[in-house]
Amino acid sequence: MQRVYDFLRRHPTGVDVFWAVVLFGINLAGLISSVDSPPPPDTAPGAVLGVTSVALSLLLGLVVALRRRVPERMLILATVVGLAQVALDVPVMLVNFAMLVIVYTVAADGAGWASRFALVVGLAAAPVSTLRWPEPDQTVVRQALFIVFLMVPFALAWVLGDSIRTRRAYLAQLEERAARLEREREAQAKVAVAAERARIARELHDVVAHNVSVMVVQADGAAYVLDAAPDQARKALETISGTGRQALAEMRRLLGVLRTGEPEESGEYVPQPDVEQLGELVEQCRTAGLPVDFKVEGTPRPLPSGVELTAYRIVQEALTNTRKHGGPNAGASVRLVYFDDGLGLLVEDDGKGAPHELYEDGGADGRGHGMIGMRERVGMVGGTLDAGPRPGGGFRISVLLPLKPAH
Secondary structure (H helix, E strand, O other), X not given: OHHHHHHHHHOHHHHXXXXXXXXXXXXXXXXXXXXXXXXXXXXXXXHHHHHHHHHHHHHHHHHHHOOXXXXXXXXXXXXXXXXXXXXXXXXXXXXXXXXXXXXXXXXXXXXXXXXXHHHHHHHHXXXXXXXXXXXXXXXXXXXXXXXXXXXXXXXXXXXXXXXXXXXXXXXXXXXXXXXXXXXXXXXXXXXXXXXXXXXXXXXXXXXXXXXXXXHHHHHHHHHHHOOOOHHHHHHHHHHHHHHHHHHHHHHHHHHHOOOOOOOOOOOOOOOOOOHHHHHHHHHHHHHOOOOEEEEEEOXXXXXXXXXXXXXXXXXXXXXXXXXXXXXXXXXXXXXEEEOOXXXXXXXXXXXXXXXXXXXXXXXXXXXXXXXXHHHHHHHHOOOEEEEEEOOOXXXXXXXXEEOOOOO
């Protein structure tokens, strides 16, 4: 049964042609049965009337057959046939049901002007046919009631078709809205993916810059004391090895997010350092040969994960810059301050530093991207960053991160 229904939906014109043939056949049978009957008074002779009726029936059948292909043209054809029927004095036939069908079709599928025209034609058909072929011995009141009775089907057909048109427009609007929402969701998903990849890029920069700088410092130290102090050189090489493994582990987990179709090796791809790990970071820098004074002021308390990660990466990047640009005898200090409504960071060094423009704009070696990344991180959590050379030499980075109650 479903196959039959699907077939009929795929071939609407074929269905209309079938009903047109049925309607014409029934009407033709009625015409043949009335051949032997005497024609009504004041009408054309039977032979002429029969041929005219058949011709008009064919045209009205064509209206039914093509009503969904060209509804406006079929409405005009039906109107012309109706006027010809009145002019040629051909009485109402069963095939005149086509007028009711085309009124519904145009109201549902036709243009706006055609829909209004169909309503006028349909409402006019009843009084015209009644006045053209009145019933004998019928009073004016009964004739008026009969006209109203005949107008009702045309009005209902038009209302039904117009309701179908409104419902289709509403459904089309819903489908268009659903498609638009789907496109917006896809766009938002792409934006989220791009943002995640940008975040991973920043994470990779911080991981690589920090660990590689530690490895470079240790390698230089090992080469310097290799002959004079082999034990110190061995310790430096062990630090290089441990730092390299740590960097590889972090990079592997970071890059895991960018891979598709691979199962997770752990419950979390990306490491999320927090302020509690700043002590380990400072100790690592001390081991690498950079003296760092680390102080925590205020009462430590739970922080939003985004603030903790930002604070850790800011300190990590600042100490990395000190090792890169501070010189051999540079030292640094890190202060972490808990305010009532914010978290403060102050990272200073007393090295020779680098030009402020290099930190801000970057250079041929790309060293300025670290400061750009700092500002992006701080901006993402709504904080402020102030960075620049110190009056007595060195560099200073001051950050204030707003705090919200941790849930």
